[in-house]
Amino acid sequence: KYLLPKKHPLQTTRKGVKWRVVHPPFLLLDYALAQICALQFWDKMQHNWYDAWKDYLSLCLAGGSRPFLEVIQHSNIQSPFEASCLQSITDKVERAIDEIEDKKMVI
Numbered sequence: 001k002y003l004l005p006k007k008h009p010l011q012t013t014r015k016g017v018k019w020r021v022v023h024p025p026f027l028l029l030d031y032a033l034a035q036i037c038a039l040q041f042w043d044k045m046q047h048n049w050y051d052a053w054k055d056y057l058s059l060c061l062a063g064g065s066r067p068f069l070e071v072i073q074h075s076n077i078q079s080p081f082e083a084s085c086l087q088s089i090t091d092k093v094e095r096a097i098d099e100i101e102d103k104k105m106v107i
Contacts, residue, residue, distance in 0.1 A: 036080040037072065039089045044077075046096075 037059075044052035059075035069079055078085040 033068070033080050036086060036089060037075075037077055039093060040077040040085075043089065043092050 041052055041056050044055065055076045059071060059077075062071045062074050065071075066074070069081075072079050078088070080086065
């Protein structure tokens, strides 16, 4: 479980807000995990906007209070570490891109 202790050198408080300072290569991993989760919410919003919003709000409210995997589970999305997660979401994104009619794109 990855959750920074309350007083940790990578966590700082500025203007009353707690900030987590992440350095490469972990910053890139952080972005990749966030992107995979964001794409899952995008997919959920294609089917049921209300439930997707409810789950996203749940993620936002739980963020920082629990380890990453618990927050993900609490938000009803798949862990990016599960083997099928990345393949599933990339298939959906690829289908959505293929459905875009290039001729209707305005440049």
